[in-house]
Amino acid sequence: MKKDLTESTISRQNILNNQYALEKVELNLALGGTTWKDERIFTKTQVSSLLSVDERTIDRYIEQNNDELSSNGYKVIKGKELKKLKENFGNDMNVATKTTILGVFSFRAVLNISMLITESEKAKIIRSKILDIAIDAVAQKAGGQTKYINQRDEGYLPASYQEYSYRKEFTDALKHYLDMSDRYKYGIYTNKIYEMIFLENASEYKKILNLAEKEKVRDTMYSEVLKAIASFEHGLAQEMKTKSEELGRKLSQSELDSIIKNAASNPYMKPSIDDARVKMASRDLCFRDALHNKLEGYIQSVPQSDFDKFLGETSKSLEERLSDPETLDVLKRLKDR
Structure with a gap:
């Protein structure tokens, strides 16, 4: 059974389903983003900058893993929702006024794509921290050990x-x-x-x-x-x-x-x-x-x-x-x- 996060869907999802670990990960990594409708969101441009890869790489991973990323918070917004977002955060998020469709990542989706991308050294560092924090979070919640x-x-x-x-x-x-x-x-x-x-x-x-x-x-x-x-x-x-x-x-x-x-x-x-x-x-x-x-x-x-x-x-x-x-x-x- 492969446990490498870049290769194992199950291992990735086990971490992304653990909200207790995600709370600690968000606090420790402090990745930034913008608060919108009570959650942190990131544009494709922000994610590519965060992981030091070009946007075409992000596009390729979205295309190859769309179902998984969508289930973990990646979505495309347009129409009234996009208009409202641009009115409030357009400049801060570097969203052009003529943009009619925008892909955004939730914090969970950013972690998800960080677990997928193999070309990024920053993504590798994030994966390592995620694993350490997730293991510690489970052990701490379980009272120090998980045998029982x-x-x-x-x-x-x-x-x-x-x-x-x-x-x-x-x-x-x-x-x-x-x-x-x-x-x-x-x-x-x-x-x-x-x-x-x-x-x-x-x-x-x-x-x-x-x-x-x-x-x-x-x-x-x-x-x-x-x-x-x-x-x-x-x-x-x-x-x-x-x-x-x-x-x-x-x-x-x-x-x-x-x-x-x-x-x-x-x-x-x-x-x-x-x-x-x-x-x-x-x-x-x-x-x-x-x-x-x-x-x-x-x-x-x-x-x-x-x-x-x-x-x-x-x-x-x-x-x-x-x-x-x-x-x-x-x-x-x-x-x-």
Whole structure:
């Protein structure tokens, strides 16, 4: 997975979607621009001067990356809006009075094109500063480290408790309905579930996230991943019970393996499994700088809503969650259901 900002759309968008990092970047870089309708804007002439490239280079990058730049704030203005802009800032922005159409960059779009242009030494410097600030911003918001950033989601504790309940249901089913030594069955079939949902066993997962031997894998999982595991465990427990009673005996390993394989290909499970893979692969690369090679095809840019979820006002550490009466009420309702 390429992480060079000039080559990776996902890496660029992960930074541009992080409004907490962008606030710090804007403060630190002080690129200038003109305030128009509550945002900083820059003309093509200003951007070419800022990056020390000619305007034809800017035009070429706009043409080659129009969709990406437009989604991040580049736009063309004309008519009444342009007339008003020229009346207020025409001289300051060096916009000729006869101009009938004008391309303008938002601050975010300026960062975007700085991540794209390879001919500019100034753009390279900006990219380096952006990366440093973005990494520091995430670490600072996450309380110094990101290994347990998943626990800052307000949905984590309910999902974790729910998964714990279904985990008990599944281990009870293994105990009562699988003809296999208790010494091995729990670890083996936990790994089989992991491999079906996110294509990795526990050891592979720990290595990717650099977890210590005693650190628990599930403590680092996102709520959506825990929900997918819980659904899988619940379904398997019910299937094992039904099949065992039907046969009048405990299941063999091959029979349980067949049930697991069928469950993994069940179209009802596919949306939650795909969602778990996308969330794990995308968020871990963005927040933890951890690449799940087997899930590389599922990596997407992380939406702004995820930055709000893990770094925003509603995000809290696990310690804060456990002292929150509302969260404790939710857990109590789950326990009493």
